[in-house]
Amino acid sequence: MDLKEIIKPENLVYKRTECLTDKTLSYCPGCGHGTVHRLVMETVDELGIQSDVIGVASVGCSVLAYDFMDIDMTQSPHGRATAVATGIKRCWPDKFVFTYQGDGDLAAIGTGETIHACNRGENITIIFINNGIYGMTGGQMAPTTLLGMKSSTTPYGREVELMGNPIKITELVAQLAGTYFVSRQSVHTPGNVRKAKKAIKTAFENQKLKKGLSLVEIVSNCNSGWKMTPVESNKWMEENMFPFYPLGDIKVEGQLVQK
Amino acid sequence: MAKLKGAVVVDVERCKGCELCIVTCPQKVLANKAAKVNSKGYHYVYMENPDDCTGCTNCAVVCPDGVLTVYRIKI
Numbered sequence: 193m194d195l196k197e198i199i200k201p202e203n204l205v206y207k208r209t210e211c212l213t214d215k216t217l218s219y220c221p222g223c224g225h226g227t228v229h230r231l232v233m234e235t236v237d238e239l240g241i242q243s244d245v246i247g248v249a250s251v252g253c254s255v256l257a258y259d260f261m262d263i264d265m266t267q268s269p270h271g272r273a274t275a276v277a278t279g280i281k282r283c284w285p286d287k288f289v290f291t292y293q294g295d296g297d298l299a300a301i302g303t304g305e306t307i308h309a310c311n312r313g314e315n316i317t318i319i320f321i322n323n324g325i326y327g328m329t330g331g332q333m334a335p336t337t338l339l340g341m342k343s344s345t346t347p348y349g350r351e352v353e354l355m356g357n358p359i360k361i362t363e364l365v366a367q368l369a370g371t372y373f374v375s376r377q378s379v380h381t382p383g384n385v386r387k388a389k390k391a392i393k394t395a396f397e398n399q400k401l402k403k404g405l406s407l408v409e410i411v412s413n414c415n416s417g418w419k420m421t422p423v424e425s426n427k428w429m430e431e432n433m434f435p436f437y438p439l440g441d442i443k444v445e446g447q448l449v450q451k
Numbered sequence: 452m453a454k455l456k457g458a459v460v461v462d463v464e465r466c467k468g469c470e471l472c473i474v475t476c477p478q479k480v481l482a483n484k485a486a487k488v489n490s491k492g493y494h495y496v497y498m499e500n501p502d503d504c505t506g507c508t509n510c511a512v513v514c515p516d517g518v519l520t521v522y523r524i525k526i
Contacts, residue, residue, distance in 0.1 A: 193526065195501055198458040203524045205457075206508040208517035217516055221493070222469030226515030382475060382509040422469040 209237045213262045222422020224412030225253055225321060227379040229260055231389045232292070232319060235396055236263060245288040246280050248273045252294035253328045254321065271302025274309035277316045288399050290317040295336040296326040299361045306365065313370025313404040317395045320362070320407060323414035324433060331417030335359045338436055343417070358436065362409040366443040372404030374443040378411045380426040391441070403446065411437050453525045457506020459498055460520040466495035472510035472519065478503040481510060
C-alpha cells in the first residue's frame, strides 16, 4: 500500500496539539522540557480550558515557556512562581493557574515560596521538572544533584561532607497538609509519557475541587548538562536518578500512598 | 485479523535529530542516518522501513519537539 493512501485526514491518529505555538522550541535536542510542554498543552486542549488557564513560567531553561504555549502566561522572578501564581489564583479563583518550574528554581531559591504555597494549600498546579542540575546556566550543582554526580561545579562528584545531601522536595511537600495530589513521573518512554499525562490531567482537574495544591514532578534528562547523547542520558537517568527519585504517586486525594 | 498500517509524517525543519523516536519504535521503522540535513544542520528522521509501520504513535508520543504526525489505516 502506498503511503499517500494512508496519509489522509480521516486516518489521522496523532498530531501536535494546537495549544502549542508554531515556534520551534529553544531546548536542546532530546530534552524532556519539550515533551512536558506538549503534555501540559494537550491536557489544556482536552479539558477545553485554553481561554481559562493562566501559566507562570519560571527562571531557567523554561523561562521562554510563554513563547511556546498558546495561552495566557506570565513570567516570574527566580523561584517566585508559586507566589505569583498565588496572587493570580486569589484574584481569579475560577481560572486554572499553574506554574512550570525547574529544580534550580523550585528547590533552590524558591524553596520558601514553594513550601509555604504548599502549606497554605493554594488551589494551583505545580509542574516541577527535576533534572538534577542547573541546566540553563551551564550544568552547575543544584540541590537535587545526586551524591557522586558530576556537574560543572562538582567535577569530582557531589560529596556529602562538603555539599550536603540532595533534597527530595516532592516527598517533603507531600507531608504538608495543604497538598492534595503529589506525584513523580518521567517522560523518557511512551508508557511513562502516558502516565505523566494522566498525572498532569489529574493535577489540573483537582483545581475545580478547591481542596489544595497539586504538584507533579517530572524526572527529566539534561543531556547537554550531563554531557551525554539524549539516548545515553535517558539510560543514565533510569540507572541513577530513579533509585533515588522513585516514580509513582506519593499523595492521592489528600492521603499519603502507603508503599 | 485486521492488519494495521501506519505512516509517519516528519516536520523536517522542526526535527533536531535526537534519535529518541528511533530507539522507541518497536518496528524499527525510523532512521536518521541519511546524509541529508535540515536548514539547521540536524540529521532529521525519516521512515527507513515504511512497510513495517503499524501507526502505534509511540514515536510521536516521546518526540520532545512535536515533529511527528501519525496516520493509521485498517486493511
